[in-house]
Amino acid sequence: MASIHFPTDHEAKQTILEVGRRMYTKNFVAANDGNISCKVDHDIIWTTPTGVSKGFMSEDMLVKMRLDGTILSAGSLKPSSEVKMHIRVYKENPEVMGVTHAHPPICTSFAIAGIGLDRAIYPEALVNLGTVPCVHYETPGSQGIPDSIAPYCKDYNAVLLGNHGALSWGKSLIEAFYRLESMEHYAMVLMYTGNIIGKANVLSCEQVQELLDIRKSLGIHAGGVPPCAAKPTNLKDVVAPHSAIAAAAEVRKELKTYSPGEKACGCVASPVSENENGVSDIELITQAVLKRLKDM
Ligand SMILES: [Zn+2]
Structure with a gap:
């Protein structure tokens, strides 16, 4: 290290x-x-x-x-x-x-x-x-x-x-x-x-x-008091939703359809390769990403 x-x-x-x-x-x-x-x-x-x-x-x-x-x-x-x-x-x-x-x-x-x-x-x-x-x-x-x-x-x-x-x-x-x-x-x-x-x-x-x-x-005895809200509205963290790019990467990992291309050339295969059912990876990824975004 x-x-x-x-x-x-x-x-x-x-x-x-x-x-x-x-x-x-x-x-x-x-x-x-x-x-x-x-x-x-x-x-x-x-x-x-x-x-x-x-x-x-x-x-x-x-x-x-x-x-x-x-x-x-x-x-x-x-x-x-x-x-x-x-x-x-x-x-x-x-x-x-x-x-x-x-x-x-x-x-x-x-x-x-x-x-x-x-x-x-x-x-x-x-x-x-x-x-x-x-x-x-x-x-x-x-x-x-x-x-x-x-x-x-x-x-x-x-x-x-x-x-x-x-x-x-x-x-x-x-x-x-x-x-x-x-x-x-x-x-x-x-x-x-x-x-x-x-x-x-x-x-x-x-x-x-x-x-x-x-x-x-703190010893401050002056200053007035503004009106307040009956209930707090600030008790939730606000974090950006899981992005579409990250979702796509995850789905790609799960589908594992890139391995043949990776084995053959040591590089990342073209995203538009077809599996044995004739469905392109890109279609599968798109479907899975859309489903995931809908479920979010
Ligand atoms: Zn501060």
């Missing part, structure tokens, strides 16, 4: 500061929102502290910690409560070296509408990012968020957090940040091409009450 190249402490901290500045200047976060982390050893990360603007951080504010939650650096600031979701990504997918979380306005609007980013409209997004599921709502900072993203950490590069924001990861912190940029760009193109969203999952009264409790625990 190839050995992993970890950034040094200095490189990791400098990259976090730079990503923080870019996040802030690109309007991906407001005030003290968002968080960033970078892995420097198999179970050690540097991450951003709570209560600090990501646009104005210095190295001494950053926190070094183990993935079991042990704080290693001697700084006075605590890590964000949202570091739990970063840790979960690292645990679920050991290849990940960096994670970013922000509230980019267009991504966040899709997250509030409960709509994933999953239309095949633009090559760069498809190649570098893929589809982006929207996971169901959980209270920010709660254990519910890490649990909600866990199923997606290996097979996707990013998720929208229902009624909350965006989370991305990569094999370097810069890659994670580029994916965050790509997500917002993809969301913007989706919006311009006909998805002026016009839909919002308003938080339920119970969800609002949880947030009011958090507000109180």
Whole structure:
């Protein structure tokens, strides 16, 4: 197995500061929102502290910690409560070296509408990012968020957090940040091409009450309370349906009608070979795919 190249402490901290500045200047976060982390050893990360603007951080504010939650650096600031979701990504997918979380306005609007980013409209997004599921709502900072993203950490590069924001990861912190940029760009193109969203999952009264409790625990005693929905409408994950291409590949595997061609030339046979009943493979595949799509 190839050995992993970890950034040094200095490189990791400098990259976090730079990503923080870019996040802030690109309007991906407001005030003290968002968080960033970078892995420097198999179970050690540097991450951003709570209560600090990501646009104005210095190295001494950053926190070094183990993935079991042990704080290693001697700084006075605590890590964000949202570091739990970063840790979960690292645990679920050991290849990940960096994670970013922000509230980019267009991504966040899709997250509030409960709509994933999953239309095949633009090559760069498809190649570098893929589809982006929207996971169901959980209270920010709660254990519910890490649990909600866990199923997606290996097979996707990013998720929208229902009624909350965006989370991305990569094999370097810069890659994670580029994916965050790509997500917002993809969301913007989706919006311009006909998805002026016009839909919002308003938080339920119970969800609002949880947030009011958090507000109180932070010592904030002013601010008003908006009207809430009687029932939550944001409790389902939104994931792109099994695509027709993937369905076709699966059916092809099941039919196993390609083996003679493969044996003869070591290459993939023409899709229009006929079996002993005179039915072409392509017809069988088409029928099976159509049936599968109908059953979905
Ligand atoms: Zn957040």
